[in-house]
Amino acid sequence: MSASVLAVPQPVAARPISPVPAETLSRGALADPDASLGPDWAGSKDQLVAGAGDRSGFHLFVARERDAFAWSNLTTLNAGLPDVGNWTGSVCVTGSGKRAVAVYAPTSYSNKPELATKGAYVAVVDLTNGKVVPLKERVQLAYYNPSCGAGERVLVTRPTDVDQQTTEVIAIDAAAGKVTSTVRLAGQFTNAAPAAEGDYGILRGGLHRLRAGKLTKLADPGGQPFAVRVTAAGAVDVLTVDEAKPGVEARASAHRYDGRRHTVLGTGRATGLELVGLSGGRNALVGDIAGIRRHPADLVLLKAGDKTRVASREGHLLLMSASPAETGQADRRTRLDVTVRATRSGRESRHTVTTTPKAPADVAAPRAGRRQAPSAQITGEVITNPFFRPTCAVPRNDIRRxxxxxxxxxxxxxxxxxxxxxxxxxxxxxxxxxxxxxxxxxxxxxLPSGPRVPxxxxxxxxxxxxxxxxASWHAAPGDGGNPLVSDYYGSRSSSSWGWDYIDYDSSDCGYxxxxxxxxxxxxxxxxxxxxxxxxxxxxxxxxxxxxxxxxxxxxxxxxxxxxxxxxxxxxxxxxxxxxxxxxxxxxxxxxxxxxxxxxxxxxxxxxxxxxxxxxxxxxxxxxxxxxxxxxxxxxxxxxxxxxxxxxxxxxxxxxxxxxxxxxxxxxxxxxxxxxxxxxxxxxxxxxxxxxxxxxxxxxxxxSWASEAAPLSTEKLVYAVGSAEPAVKAVYPKRCTPFSASGALVVDDLKDSSINPLGCAGQSWGGKFTLRLGSPAGDGNSFYADIDVHQLGAGYLGHMWFTHSVDDSDAPLHQVVGTWTPNIRSGIKSWDIVVHLPSHGANETAAEYLIQPGIGIYNDPRDQERTCVVNQDSATQGADRWVSLGRHTLGPRARVQLSNRITGANGEVDIAWDAMAFVPATGTAKSCGTAW
Incomplete structure (x- = not known):
C-alpha cells in the first residue's frame, strides 16, 4: 500500500481560450477548454463513451478531449425492433480503449421479469468506426452488465430463472466479437469482474473468485456490495453500503483485496461514492472522497459533489447526467440534456447536446424460423397475414380496431x-x-370485493x-393508432436475434x-x-x-x-x-x-x-x-x-x-x-x-410506519359524475374533404369514415393497395409486416406509414403503395395531387412514380415519370395538398410510392395518404408545389 497521493490534477494558470467552432459547441463542447481542462487538452487522447436511450434506440456517444469533449453519435442500437417505446442500457469500454460493449433493451422490458432477467441484447462496437457486432446472447438488464476490465475480455451475466437461483456468467472476447465461454453457477452471482488470473464477483454478500468454473470465497466485505473492479495488477476493489442505523446516515465503504489481505480504505456518503475504470488498468473512486484515508497508486481519487454516471478514460471529465431532450421533428437530430464536470478545475457544465443520428446497426441477417409470415398486403383496409394465426386476440393494423x-x-x-x-x-x-x-x-x-385503490x-x-x-407510441394524444401491444410478434422473448422471424407462440399480449x-x-x-x-x-x-x-x-x-x-x-x-x-x-x-x-x-x-x-x-x-x-x-x-x-x-x-x-x-x-x-x-x-x-x-x-407516523393518501381531481374531459390533442383534427369538380379521390381506406376521430367519409374514386416485400410475396416480407403502422393523422383521420430503407434492405423491408383512379375511358389531362399529413411523415425525398396507363404502343405520353416530394411537414405545421404535376392519363393509370430510397437509414417516416386526380383546368402546377 503506497502513501496517499492526491490524484486530482491541480488547476493551472488561465490563458486565452482556444477557439472552438460553433458547430462543435452545439455538440456539447466545453466553451472554455483551456480553463476547464488545462493547456494540453488539444493533444489529449482522453475520451468519454456513454449511452442514452430514446424512442429510436440506444445511442452510443463518444466525446474526445481533443474536441473539447464535443459529443458525436457513434451508433444507434435497437435490434431492429419497431414501436417499442424508449430504450435503456449500459455500456463499458475495454482496456485498450478501442471497443465498447453495450447491454440494452426497450425500457418496457424492465416491467416484465422474464425479459428483465434474460431479455437484454448485447453488442460489441468499434469506437474508431462505429462498426457493430451483435451477439446472439440475451442477458440480464442490470446495472452491473456489462463489465469490462484491463483487457479485451468482458463479462455479462443472466439468471436462468426469474428468482435467480442459478446464474450464467458469459465471457466475451471483444476483439474477436464472440462469446468464448459460459459458466453456470448455483446461486445469485452479481457484479462479475473480469481479470487475467480469474474472474471475481459477489455471491451471498461475499467476494468470490471464479476460476476454471469453480468459486473460491476470498473475503466478507460487510454490508451489501454494489461495485467490483479488478486492476491490471490483479488487485480487487469493492464498494459496499452498510444499512443506516437510526439517526445515522448510511455510509459506503471502499475495500481492497490484494491477494493476501482485505483492507478498508475509507468511507463516503452511501449515495456519493462510485467505482469506475480508467485506462492502464487503473480504477478510480469518484464523488465523496474526503473519507478515503489511503489509496494505492492504481486507485485514483476524483472529487465530485453529485453521483457520477461515467468517467472518461483518463478521468479528466465526469458525466453526471444525460437524458433525452425533445427530439426535433424537422431535422431528426438527437438531443440530450447533459451535465459534466471537468476534474482538473472542478467546473461543471450543463448544456443540450445536438448530434446527427446514426442508422441502427445491430440487426443480424435473417434466417428461417418456424413462424415465417408470407407477404402481407393492404387492399384499402387491413393487413392480411393468413399463414399463421397471431396469438394475441386483437390484431395490429385492423381498421376496425x-x-x-x-x-x-x-x-x-x-x-x-x-x-x-x-x-x-x-x-x-x-x-x-x-x-x-x-x-x-x-x-x-x-370492481371485485376488496379495498379501494388510492x-x-x-x-x-x-x-x-x-x-x-x-395506443401505439407512434400516436400522440388525440391521434388514432394501433393498439399498444407488448410483444405482439413474439420474437422479443425468444432466444433469437432481433426480428428475424415471427414466433407467435412466445407472444406476451399485454394490451x-x-x-x-x-x-x-x-x-x-x-x-x-x-x-x-x-x-x-x-x-x-x-x-x-x-x-x-x-x-x-x-x-x-x-x-x-x-x-x-x-x-x-x-x-x-x-x-x-x-x-x-x-x-x-x-x-x-x-x-x-x-x-x-x-x-x-x-x-x-x-x-x-x-x-x-x-x-x-x-x-x-x-x-x-x-x-x-x-x-x-x-x-x-x-x-x-x-x-x-x-x-x-x-x-x-x-x-x-x-x-x-x-x-x-x-x-x-x-x-x-x-x-x-x-x-x-x-x-x-x-x-x-x-x-x-x-x-x-x-x-x-x-412495519415501517403507522397512522400516527406520516403516511400519504390519495388526492382526487374529478368527482363522481364528472363528464369525460375532451382530449388535449397535440395536432388539430382536420376533417375537410377535398373539393374540386370531377375529382377522383383515392383515400388510403375504401371507407374513409372508418376512423376514430369522427371524420365523415367520402366516395372512393379508385383503389389503394400496399404490397410488402421485394418482390411482393417474397417470403422475407414479414419484416415489412412488422414495421407498417396505421395512424389517425392525415386526410380524414387515417394514413399508413413505415420507414425509408436503402436498396440493400429492400428484400426485407420494402413497402409499395399504389393509387389506381377509376378512369373509365378516354385519354385526357389530369392534375395529380397528394395529401401530406401534419405529422408522421418526414421523408424529404419521397419519389412518386406516375404510370400514365394509356396503353398505346410507342406513345411518348405513356412513358413513366417521377415526382420527388418533400413529405416533411413538421416545418409546415398543418396538413397540405401538394401537386405531382399535370399528366395525360388513360384507363390503366396508377401512381406508386415505395419506401426504397438510396442511402436511407431506416429512421425516417414515409407515409401513404390520400391522392386526388383532378380534370385539368387553368394553369398547371409543377411537381412539389402547393395545391
Whole structure:
C-alpha cells in the first residue's frame, strides 16, 4: 500500500481560450477548454463513451478531449425492433480503449421479469468506426452488465430463472466479437469482474473468485456490495453500503483485496461514492472522497459533489447526467440534456447536446424460423397475414380496431372515477368504429370485493407500464393508432436475434395503458370478443380491467397473511406489496417448483443485489432515474411515480396530481432495503453478512410506519359524475374533404369514415393497395409486416406509414403503395395531387412514380415519370395538398410510392395518404408545389 497521493490534477494558470467552432459547441463542447481542462487538452487522447436511450434506440456517444469533449453519435442500437417505446442500457469500454460493449433493451422490458432477467441484447462496437457486432446472447438488464476490465475480455451475466437461483456468467472476447465461454453457477452471482488470473464477483454478500468454473470465497466485505473492479495488477476493489442505523446516515465503504489481505480504505456518503475504470488498468473512486484515508497508486481519487454516471478514460471529465431532450421533428437530430464536470478545475457544465443520428446497426441477417409470415398486403383496409394465426386476440393494423390515444387529463379522470367504482360513462354501439355493442367501462369490468385503490397508486402503475399510452407510441394524444401491444410478434422473448422471424407462440399480449395480459390470447375464454376489443381500444375500459387486477393482488397478499404497517388500504405506502405482486405474481403455498417458498418472489425484493445498494428513492433526486428503471424494483418505481407524477412525452406540462402527503417533506414514507428480510423468509442481512439471497421469498408482516407516523393518501381531481374531459390533442383534427369538380379521390381506406376521430367519409374514386416485400410475396416480407403502422393523422383521420430503407434492405423491408383512379375511358389531362399529413411523415425525398396507363404502343405520353416530394411537414405545421404535376392519363393509370430510397437509414417516416386526380383546368402546377 503506497502513501496517499492526491490524484486530482491541480488547476493551472488561465490563458486565452482556444477557439472552438460553433458547430462543435452545439455538440456539447466545453466553451472554455483551456480553463476547464488545462493547456494540453488539444493533444489529449482522453475520451468519454456513454449511452442514452430514446424512442429510436440506444445511442452510443463518444466525446474526445481533443474536441473539447464535443459529443458525436457513434451508433444507434435497437435490434431492429419497431414501436417499442424508449430504450435503456449500459455500456463499458475495454482496456485498450478501442471497443465498447453495450447491454440494452426497450425500457418496457424492465416491467416484465422474464425479459428483465434474460431479455437484454448485447453488442460489441468499434469506437474508431462505429462498426457493430451483435451477439446472439440475451442477458440480464442490470446495472452491473456489462463489465469490462484491463483487457479485451468482458463479462455479462443472466439468471436462468426469474428468482435467480442459478446464474450464467458469459465471457466475451471483444476483439474477436464472440462469446468464448459460459459458466453456470448455483446461486445469485452479481457484479462479475473480469481479470487475467480469474474472474471475481459477489455471491451471498461475499467476494468470490471464479476460476476454471469453480468459486473460491476470498473475503466478507460487510454490508451489501454494489461495485467490483479488478486492476491490471490483479488487485480487487469493492464498494459496499452498510444499512443506516437510526439517526445515522448510511455510509459506503471502499475495500481492497490484494491477494493476501482485505483492507478498508475509507468511507463516503452511501449515495456519493462510485467505482469506475480508467485506462492502464487503473480504477478510480469518484464523488465523496474526503473519507478515503489511503489509496494505492492504481486507485485514483476524483472529487465530485453529485453521483457520477461515467468517467472518461483518463478521468479528466465526469458525466453526471444525460437524458433525452425533445427530439426535433424537422431535422431528426438527437438531443440530450447533459451535465459534466471537468476534474482538473472542478467546473461543471450543463448544456443540450445536438448530434446527427446514426442508422441502427445491430440487426443480424435473417434466417428461417418456424413462424415465417408470407407477404402481407393492404387492399384499402387491413393487413392480411393468413399463414399463421397471431396469438394475441386483437390484431395490429385492423381498421376496425383503431385506438384513440388519450391525454393525461382523461387518464386522471378515468382513474379518479374508477377507484370509486363510478366509471360508468356510456360507450355507444360501434364506439371508435369497432363494431361492438354499447357498454360502460365498469359495467364490463366491475370492481371485485376488496379495498379501494388510492388514485395515485393506479396512476403510478399506468405511468410505469406505458407512460399512460393506450395506443401505439407512434400516436400522440388525440391521434388514432394501433393498439399498444407488448410483444405482439413474439420474437422479443425468444432466444433469437432481433426480428428475424415471427414466433407467435412466445407472444406476451399485454394490451393497452395498464398492460392487461390475462385473457388476451385468441384461444382464451376469460373475456368475450367484445370485452377484449374494449380492453384494447378504450383507455377507460382498460383502466377498469387493470384496476380489477390490482385489487385482486391486494386480496391475494392478504389471503397469505402478509401485511405492511397497519394494512389500511387508504394509505399509498400500504400498497407496496400489492404492486410487487402485480408485477411478479403472488405465489401460494405448495406451488409446484417453488421448493417450499411462497408469497412474494425474490425478483422484486428491495434487498435483491440486482439493484444497486447505493440508489436513492426512484425519481426523488433526479427524474433521469426514469431512463434506467431497472436499477429499482417494481414497487419502488411505483412509489416513485406516486410521489413524482408522470408527464406525457409530448406534453411535459400535463401531469396528474400529487397525493396528500402525510409529512411536511412532501415525500412518501418508504421501506428500507432490508425491510423484507427476517425470520419469515430466512433472511439475515446483518448477522453473518451473508445477505439476502434468491430463496428469500417474503411472506411475513412488517412495519415501517403507522397512522400516527406520516403516511400519504390519495388526492382526487374529478368527482363522481364528472363528464369525460375532451382530449388535449397535440395536432388539430382536420376533417375537410377535398373539393374540386370531377375529382377522383383515392383515400388510403375504401371507407374513409372508418376512423376514430369522427371524420365523415367520402366516395372512393379508385383503389389503394400496399404490397410488402421485394418482390411482393417474397417470403422475407414479414419484416415489412412488422414495421407498417396505421395512424389517425392525415386526410380524414387515417394514413399508413413505415420507414425509408436503402436498396440493400429492400428484400426485407420494402413497402409499395399504389393509387389506381377509376378512369373509365378516354385519354385526357389530369392534375395529380397528394395529401401530406401534419405529422408522421418526414421523408424529404419521397419519389412518386406516375404510370400514365394509356396503353398505346410507342406513345411518348405513356412513358413513366417521377415526382420527388418533400413529405416533411413538421416545418409546415398543418396538413397540405401538394401537386405531382399535370399528366395525360388513360384507363390503366396508377401512381406508386415505395419506401426504397438510396442511402436511407431506416429512421425516417414515409407515409401513404390520400391522392386526388383532378380534370385539368387553368394553369398547371409543377411537381412539389402547393395545391
Amino acid at each position: 383503431q385506438v384513440l390515444q388519450p391525454s393525461a387529463n382523461q387518464v386522471e379522470w378515468a382513474v379518479d372515477l374508477a377507484v370509486q367504482g363510478k366509471l360508468t360513462v356510456s360507450r355507444p354501439a360501434n364506439y371508435l368504429k369497432t363494431g361492438g355493442p354499447a357498454y360502460t367501462p365498469q359495467g364490463l369490468f366491475p 388514485a395515485q397508486v393506479m396512476l403510478a402503475v399506468l405511468a410505469q407500464e406505458t407512460n399512460m399510452a393506450q 393497452g395503458i395498464s398492460q392487461v395480459t390475462d385473457g388476451m390470447t385468441w384461444d382464451s375464454t376469460k373475456w368475450t370478443e367484445a370485452e377484449r376489443v374494449a380492453i384494447s381500444s378504450d383507455y377507460a375500459a382498460n383502466i377498469a380491467a387493470g384496476l380489477r387486477i390490482l385489487v385482486e393482488k391486494f386480496n391475494q397478499v392478504q389471503s397469505l397473511g402478509i401485511s405492511v404497517n397497519t394494512n389500511d388500504p387508504r394509505y399509498i405506502e400500504n400498497w407496496f406489496l400489492a404492486v410487487w405482486g402485480y408485477n411478479s405474481g403472488v405465489h401460494p403455498q405448495g406451488e409446484p417448483g417453488a421448493n417450499g417458498n411462497y408469497g412474494l418472489g425474490w425478483f422484486n425484493n428491495p434487498a435483491n443485489p440486482s439493484y444497486p445498494a447505493n440508489r436513492t428513492p426512484f425519481l426523488r433526486i433526479n427524474t433521469d432515474d426514469a431512463s434506467h428503471p431497472s436499477d429499482w424494483s417494481y414497487p419502488e418505481r411505483i412509489m416513485g411515480w406516486a410521489e413524482v407524477p408522470q408527464w406525457q412525452w409530448i406534453d411535459p406540462v400535463t401531469k396528474y396530481s400529487k397525493p396528500l402527503f402525510g409529512s411536511s417533506s412532501n415525500q412518501l414514507s418508504l421501506p428500507s432495503r432490508y425491510q423484507f428480510c427476517g425470520a419469515a423468509n430466512n433472511c439475515s442481512p446483518f448477522g453473518d453478512n451473508s445477505g439476502c439471497d434468491e430463496s428469500c421469498w417474503w411472506h411475513g408482516s412488517t
